[in-house]
Amino acid sequence: MEKDFGFLETIPADPGNLIKGLQLLQATEGYISNEGIRAAAKYFNRPEADVEGVVSFYAQFKRVKPGKFQISVCDGTACHLKGAPLIHEWLRQELDLRPGETAPDGVFSLETVACLGCCSLAPVMSVNGRVHGKLDRKTMMKILKEYAAK
Amino acid sequence: MSTRNITKFKIGLASCGIAAGGEAVLAALREATDLPILEVGCIGHCYAEPIVEVCFDDGSSVMYGNVKADEKSIRNILALGTDDRFEIPEARKARESLKVLALAGRIVPTDLSDYTANGGYEGLKKALTLTPEEVINEVKISGLRGRGGGGFPTGTKWGFLAAKPGFDKTVICNADEGDPGAFMDRSLMESVPHQVLEGMLIAAYATGAGRLIIYCRAEYPLAIKHLKIAIEQINQAKLNDFGDRTVEISIKEGAGAFVCGEETALIASLEGQRGMPRFRPPFPTDRGYQDKPTMINNVETFGNIPVILREGGEVFAKTGSDGGRGTKLFALAGDLKYPGLVEVPMGTTLNEIVFEIGGADPGKVKAVQTGGPSGGCIPVELFDTPVDYDSLRSLGAIMGSGGMIVIGNDRCMVETARYFLDFTHRESCGKCTFCRVGTTRMYEILEKIVAGKGCENDLELLEDLGKKIKAGSLCGLGQTAPNPVLATLRYYRDEYLEHVNDHQCRARQCNALVDIALDKTKCIKCKLCIKTCPVNAISSDFVIDPAVCTRCNSCLDCCPKNAISRVAKGDKQ
Numbered sequence: 001m002e003k004d005f006g007f008l009e010t011i012p013a014d015p016g017n018l019i020k021g022l023q024l025l026q027a028t029e030g031y032i033s034n035e036g037i038r039a040a041a042k043y044f045n046r047p048e049a050d051v052e053g054v055v056s057f058y059a060q061f062k063r064v065k066p067g068k069f070q071i072s073v074c075d076g077t078a079c080h081l082k083g084a085p086l087i088h089e090w091l092r093q094e095l096d097l098r099p100g101e102t103a104p105d106g107v108f109s110l111e112t113v114a115c116l117g118c119c120s121l122a123p124v125m126s127v128n129g130r131v132h133g134k135l136d137r138k139t140m141m142k143i144l145k146e147y148a149a150k
Numbered sequence: 151m152s153t154r155n156i157t158k159f160k161i162g163l164a165s166c167g168i169a170a171g172g173e174a175v176l177a178a179l180r181e182a183t184d185l186p187i188l189e190v191g192c193i194g195h196c197y198a199e200p201i202v203e204v205c206f207d208d209g210s211s212v213m214y215g216n217v218k219a220d221e222k223s224i225r226n227i228l229a230l231g232t233d234d235r236f237e238i239p240e241a242r243k244a245r246e247s248l249k250v251l252a253l254a255g256r257i258v259p260t261d262l263s264d265y266t267a268n269g270g271y272e273g274l275k276k277a278l279t280l281t282p283e284e285v286i287n288e289v290k291i292s293g294l295r296g297r298g299g300g301g302f303p304t305g306t307k308w309g310f311l312a313a314k315p316g317f318d319k320t321v322i323c324n325a326d327e328g329d330p331g332a333f334m335d336r337s338l339m340e341s342v343p344h345q346v347l348e349g350m351l352i353a354a355y356a357t358g359a360g361r362l363i364i365y366c367r368a369e370y371p372l373a374i375k376h377l378k379i380a381i382e383q384i385n386q387a388k389l390n391d392f393g394d395r396t397v398e399i400s401i402k403e404g405a406g407a408f409v410c411g412e413e414t415a416l417i418a419s420l421e422g423q424r425g426m427p428r429f430r431p432p433f434p435t436d437r438g439y440q441d442k443p444t445m446i447n448n449v450e451t452f453g454n455i456p457v458i459l460r461e462g463g464e465v466f467a468k469t470g471s472d473g474g475r476g477t478k479l480f481a482l483a484g485d486l487k488y489p490g491l492v493e494v495p496m497g498t499t500l501n502e503i504v505f506e507i508g509g510a511d512p513g514k515v516k517a518v519q520t521g522g523p524s525g526g527c528i529p530v531e532l533f534d535t536p537v538d539y540d541s542l543r544s545l546g547a548i549m550g551s552g553g554m555i556v557i558g559n560d561r562c563m564v565e566t567a568r569y570f571l572d573f574t575h576r577e578s579c580g581k582c583t584f585c586r587v588g589t590t591r592m593y594e595i596l597e598k599i600v601a602g603k604g605c606e607n608d609l610e611l612l613e614d615l616g617k618k619i620k621a622g623s624l625c626g627l628g629q630t631a632p633n634p635v636l637a638t639l640r641y642y643r644d645e646y647l648e649h650v651n652d653h654q655c656r657a658r659q660c661n662a663l664v665d666i667a668l669d670k671t672k673c674i675k676c677k678l679c680i681k682t683c684p685v686n687a688i689s690s691d692f693v694i695d696p697a698v699c700t701r702c703n704s705c706l707d708c709c710p711k712n713a714i715s716r717v718a719k720g721d722k723q
């Protein structure tokens with residue numbers, strides 16, 4: 001089925017609005033699909049390669065469909081110091097996920113982000129934008145269980 | 151005292167308050183009382199979130215910290231009980247000087263009338279009674295320098311833009327806050343969005359700009375929300391109407407690229423391109439956004455402007471030192487007791503910030519990292535250095551935008567340097583070869599060293615590469631990327647040498663150089679570790695197989711007797 005990208009028309013078709021358009025695409029689809037790239041190129045009147053170039057430049061844009069629950073582990077300086085690498089290790093063991101991956105059942109996906117601005121609660125991770133702070137193994141497992149049950 | 155009545159509550163609901171569970175506390179409090187509950191921003195004491203302030207009719211108030219959403223805690227607050235009472239630590243009260251943050255956490259961020267009732271927009275009003283030249287002059291007298299890291303004199307920059315004819319000019323607020331470990335700008339935008347916007351409007355008036363753009367990183371949704379509401383209120387109240395023009399204000403979200411904090415890259419990003427810096431000149435004030443004259447200032451720089459206009463440049467300049475005027479915000483985090491946002495006069499020493507204000511344990515601090523990935527570490531022996539633009543530079547670090555990470559004795563400096571290079575080599579935009587390839591090589595060498603596979607020559611190679619990358623890069627990213635490595639090599643060379651010569655990590659942090667050992671004299675055979683170990687590395691008779699163990703610390707965390715510890719590789723306890 002053809003996807004409908006009509007929602008792009010809420011933004012003026014000025015080529016300078018490409019990033020805004022891609023953000024809207026990602027907010028709607030959850031990621032940037034190949035069809036999305038083609039639609040954005042056409043709408044903003046820019047070559048597809050150009051659009052792909054912009055997408056690959058910015059860390060925010062994902063080319064892989066994220067899970068129902070997107071886990072973003074902060075690896076900013078404060079969180080790194082307070083054990084972000086261990087959190088990654090635990091998540092790898094528990095969910096068999098590495099940053100950038102989505103679990104085959106589509107429930108969880110994992111990414112690394114730099115500083116969520118809650119450094120005083122380090123280490124932190126966010127799940128679908130909701131920040132959980134002062135993590136240790138126990139609280140992290142509890143949080144995962146709560147989401148998995150949803 | 152006994153006759154005072156509670157009139158309202160305030161609860162801190164900036165990102166830090168929300169992450170600490172503030173929303174649940176708000177809901178519980180709503181259940182329990184009909185009195186008004188104001189959702190305010192962050193007062194800077196993030197370690198005590200969620201914070202609830204109880205306000206009385208005589209103007210006084212008491213605060214509660216680390217509040218839980220359960221009935222007992224809420225009842226305790228309503229009864230003005232003594233549990234969970236929060237007092238601002240005395241040492242911090244004495245050192246701090248709240249000017250830019252005066253209203254943060256005290257007013258409702260998205261309530262324009264709350265802001266104006268507390269002196270808000272008086273700076274703009276004052277500015278409009280002056281000529282643009284007079285406003286710029288006031289900023290020049292104040293001695294304000296850019297808070298985004300560069301430290302360029304703000305009044306001078308404004309003068310460049312003002313000299314261009316017409317109103318087709320743009321003033322941009324740089325809210326990209328890329329330093330991973332800094333949150334000054336986030337806090338300002340979330341807690342006092344109108345103050346930032348007031349500063350921008352004053353800038354627009356003084357420089358003759360017709361357009362204001364805020365470039366905010368997308369990781370700050372709450373800041374964006376508050377700014378959007380505030381912009382709407384400004385439009386409604388026509389605060390952006392200067393008679394000869396109505397200033398258009400918009401907000402653009404970044405898409406996650408550190409380099410976009412650099413001015414020319416930021417402009418490229420605003421224009422919908424890959425955020426690659428370009429050669430300057432032409433400077434943005436000559437040719438910037440959409441090829442029109444453009445000026446960029448940092449969030450905190452704008453946050454200072456209303457203060458300057460209200461109290462006058464001369465009074466403003468009385469605070470601070472020769473190395474910088476006014477106050478500076480620092481985002482304190484890492485190994486200390488009171489992480490949070492602090493505001494101190496320029497020239498306050500690291501000792502005062504880290505120990506007196508931050509409450510760090512003097513025996514347990516090794517260094518502090520200022521300036522994030524562009525900065526360097528400063529060893530504790532040099533903590534009597536005043537913090538301003540110039541003093542830190544001589545130590546191989548920079549003040550930067552205000553991120554300050556306290557590094558404890560139990561952290562490995564080589565690993566810390568590796569961390570920063572991991573960040574910068576990924577964030578390099580790729581335009582300059584020295585930056586793109588050079589930072590990657592530096593990163594690879596550091597990876598080798600923390601894996602115990604380095605050699606002494608690697609240290610010289612790192613220094614050589616570092617110098618060349620600094621010289622051969624176009625923008626500040628490459629010019630500063632080697633700093634964390636060069637600074638650690640300068641102050642902690644012995645730690646590097648231990649890694650490469652003895653294959654030892656004294657902090658017991660580098661996994662490849664560490665084993666996990668179980669102290670049988672402390673062990674009570676509860677088997678919790680055996681059950682917890684995710685890779686089944688612990689046998690039924692409590693022997694840990696180092697080949698299977700991933701050093702994930704799970705067993706250390708769960709052991710009730712602290713019988714398990716990290717030891718040097720090969721050491722058996």
Ligand SMILES: Cc1cc2nc3c(=O)[nH]c(=O)nc-3n(C[C@H](O)[C@H](O)[C@H](O)COP(=O)(O)O)c2cc1C
Pocket residue numbers: 295296297298299300301302304324325326327328329408409410411412413446447448449451551625626627
């Ligand atoms: C790689 C790089 C990243 C930067 N990131 C930021 C940033 O996140 N926020 C900021 O205000 N300035 C940042 N800057 C500095 C800006 O280029 C610019 O100097 C500053 O926004 C000017 O404002 P000011 O004069 O008010 O400090 C960065 C510079 C470089 C080279």
Ligand code: FES
Pocket residue numbers: 074075076077078079080114115116117118119120122123124330331332
């Ligand atoms: S470093 Fe993790 S929130 Fe800032």
